[in-house]
Amino acid sequence: MKSHTKKLVLNIKDRMEFVNITPQIEDAVQESGVEEGLCLVNAMHITASVFINDDEPGLHHDYKRWLEELAPFDPSPERYHHNRTGEDNADAHHKRQIMGREVVVAITEGRLDFGPWEQIFYGEFDGRRQKRVLIKIIGE
Amino acid sequence: MKSHTKKLVLNIKDRMEFVNITPQIEDAVQESGVEEGLCLVNAMHITASVFINDDEPGLHHDYKRWLEELAPFDPSPERYHHNRTGEDNADAHHKRQIMGREVVVAITEGRLDFGPWEQIFYGEFDGRRQKRVLIKIIGE
Amino acid sequence: MKSHTKKLVLNIKDRMEFVNITPQIEDAVQESGVEEGLCLVNAMHITASVFINDDEPGLHHDYKRWLEELAPFDPSPERYHHNRTGEDNADAHHKRQIMGREVVVAITEGRLDFGPWEQIFYGEFDGRRQKRVLIKIIGE
Numbered sequence: 001m002k003s004h005t006k007k008l009v010l011n012i013k014d015r016m017e018f019v020n021i022t023p024q025i026e027d028a029v030q031e032s033g034v035e036e037g038l039c040l041v042n043a044m045h046i047t048a049s050v051f052i053n054d055d056e057p058g059l060h061h062d063y064k065r066w067l068e069e070l071a072p073f074d075p076s077p078e079r080y081h082h083n084r085t086g087e088d089n090a091d092a093h094h095k096r097q098i099m100g101r102e103v104v105v106a107i108t109e110g111r112l113d114f115g116p117w118e119q120i121f122y123g124e125f126d127g128r129r130q131k132r133v134l135i136k137i138i139g140e
Numbered sequence: 141m142k143s144h145t146k147k148l149v150l151n152i153k154d155r156m157e158f159v160n161i162t163p164q165i166e167d168a169v170q171e172s173g174v175e176e177g178l179c180l181v182n183a184m185h186i187t188a189s190v191f192i193n194d195d196e197p198g199l200h201h202d203y204k205r206w207l208e209e210l211a212p213f214d215p216s217p218e219r220y221h222h223n224r225t226g227e228d229n230a231d232a233h234h235k236r237q238i239m240g241r242e243v244v245v246a247i248t249e250g251r252l253d254f255g256p257w258e259q260i261f262y263g264e265f266d267g268r269r270q271k272r273v274l275i276k277i278i279g280e
Numbered sequence: 281m282k283s284h285t286k287k288l289v290l291n292i293k294d295r296m297e298f299v300n301i302t303p304q305i306e307d308a309v310q311e312s313g314v315e316e317g318l319c320l321v322n323a324m325h326i327t328a329s330v331f332i333n334d335d336e337p338g339l340h341h342d343y344k345r346w347l348e349e350l351a352p353f354d355p356s357p358e359r360y361h362h363n364r365t366g367e368d369n370a371d372a373h374h375k376r377q378i379m380g381r382e383v384v385v386a387i388t389e390g391r392l393d394f395g396p397w398e399q400i401f402y403g404e405f406d407g408r409r410q411k412r413v414l415i416k417i418i419g420e
Contacts, residue, residue, distance in 0.1 A: 001141050001281050001419070001420045003316035003317065003419065003420070005316070005386065005388050005393070036141075036143035036145075036278070037143065037278060038178065038180060038276065038278060038318065040318060040384050040386055042384075042385075042386070043395070044394070044395025044396075044398065045395050045396075045397070046332065046333045046334050046395070046397050046398060051237065051241070052186065052241050053186045053233060053236075053237070054186050054222075054233060056222060056225065057221075058220070058221035058222040058223075058224055058225055058230075059220075059221070059222040059230060059233055061221045061222075062220045062221055062222050062230055062233075062234070063233075063234070063237075066211065066234055070210075070350075071346065080338070080339075080342045081337075081338035081339070081341045081342055082334075082336060082338040082339040082341075082342050083338075084338055085336060085338055090338075090339060090342055093333060093334060093339055093342075093343075094342070094343070094346055096333075097331065097333070097343075097378060097379055097380070098237060098238065098378065099237055100237070100240065100241075100380065101331075101332055101380075101383065102383065102384060103241065103242065104180050104182075104242060104244055104384055105182075106145065106180055106182075106274055106276035108145050108276070113145070113274060113276065114184070115183070115184025115185050115186070115272060115274075116184075116185075117185070117186050118184065118186060132395060134386055134393060134395075136318065136386035136388070136393065138278075138316070138317060138318060138418075138419060139141065139143065139278060140141045140143070141281050176283035176285070176418070177283065177418060178318065178320060178416065178418060191377065191381075192326065192381055193326045193373060193376070193377070194326050194362075194373060196362060196365060197361075198360070198361035198362040198363075198364055198365055198370075199360075199361070199362040199370060199373055201361045201362075202360045202361055202362050202370055202373075202374070203373075203374070203377075206351065206374055210350075238377060238378065239377055240377070240380065240381075243381065243382065244320050244322075244382060244384055245322075246285065246320055246322070246414055246416035248285050248416070253285070253414060253416065254324070255323070255324025255325050255326070255412060255414075256324075256325075257325070257326050258324065258326060278418075279281070279283065279418060280281045280283070
């Protein structure tokens with residue numbers, strides 16, 4: 001069994017933003033030499049997501065508006081008890097649960113085994129500081 | 141290490157529907173010859189889900205009503221910017237994020253290692269065309 | 281390839297509660313002898329979740345309030361058709377979909393490869409009876 005571990009570092013300027021990290025994941029699969037296996041990609045921070053969906057700006061606009069409706073940003077200590085700790089990012093912890101922490105993608109014949117529109121995104125909900133994404137590949 | 145890859149093809153008549161695909165996943169585990177390992181099952185399309193829950197029609201009715209509340213179907217370009225691309229399925233991209241893209245199930249002693257009520261479903265949110273599900277099994 | 285399977289038994293007194301199970305998962309990784317691999321942790325019941333987030337009581341309070349808003353407890357057969365079966369836990373099946381069934385965590389150099397605040401929680405939404413969590417580790 002082969003394994004390969006890689007960490008990506010991201011610096012997102014906005015509070016909420018989605019970044020297509022598919023090319024970096026494909027690079028990691030190449031580096032691993034794995035032909036048949038599984039590739040885990042997860043946010044290492046708890047106010048961020050890794051998810052698979054469409055690389056379409058209108059959809060990303062829609063996701064942001066929708067997540068803001070489901071879990072509005074509110075730094076006050078009234079709405080979110082988490083913000084009584086001095087944090088202002090309780091909303092980001094909620095948005096991340098909707099979009100998910102991780103994806104697991106099949107590797108087949110040395111490549112990510114994707115459907116026609118699948119792309120891997122890093123979803124940031126509390127940006128403006130350095131964050132990391134973990135890639136772990138196992139297989140043969 | 142052994143690996144096994146299989147793709148299921150589904151044709152769902154309705155826009156939103158849930159299909160129990162547990163028997164097909166069990167068949168794939170048998171075919172793989174894997175006794176101890178992991179089984180990834182994911183939708184290959186971005187307006188569909190694979191999830192694990194109960195095979196109970198009342199619950200599926202409830203899920204459909206709830207997902208329609210959280211992300212209503214609306215083909216107009218006003219509510220969802222994604223629908224300005226000529227698509228009408230922005231709601232389906234949202235519903236899929238709630239229900240998830242994939243499940244990873246343990247294989248123990250050659251079988252899916254399930255709790256008493258766990259069943260694997262394909263969740264379609266933009267049906268009436270052919271879709272695929274990927275099964276990837278690794279182990280020994 | 282090595283593999284290790286372990287089941288945790290939990291008895292939650294309240295209907296909804298979150299329990300940090302990270303120490304038990306770390307124990308299982310030690311027992312497995314796996315240095316590089318993947319660790320699946322999933323709820324074996326369909327009204328419970330396993331998720332990764334912050335061990336902060338204010339945040340857990342916020343999650344409970346938010347999940348109750350998104351999918352209120354209502355044992356009557358009117359709101360949820362699932363409760364026409366004699367069950368009263370339809371809300372719990374919905375809450376579990378928001379928080380997720382499972383996490384997959386990388387194992388690197390014999391340890392869970394975590395970001396600074398990541399902790400693994402069992403999320404119970406229909407407690408007051410015995411439930412199980414499955415840990416499956418594969419690697420080398």
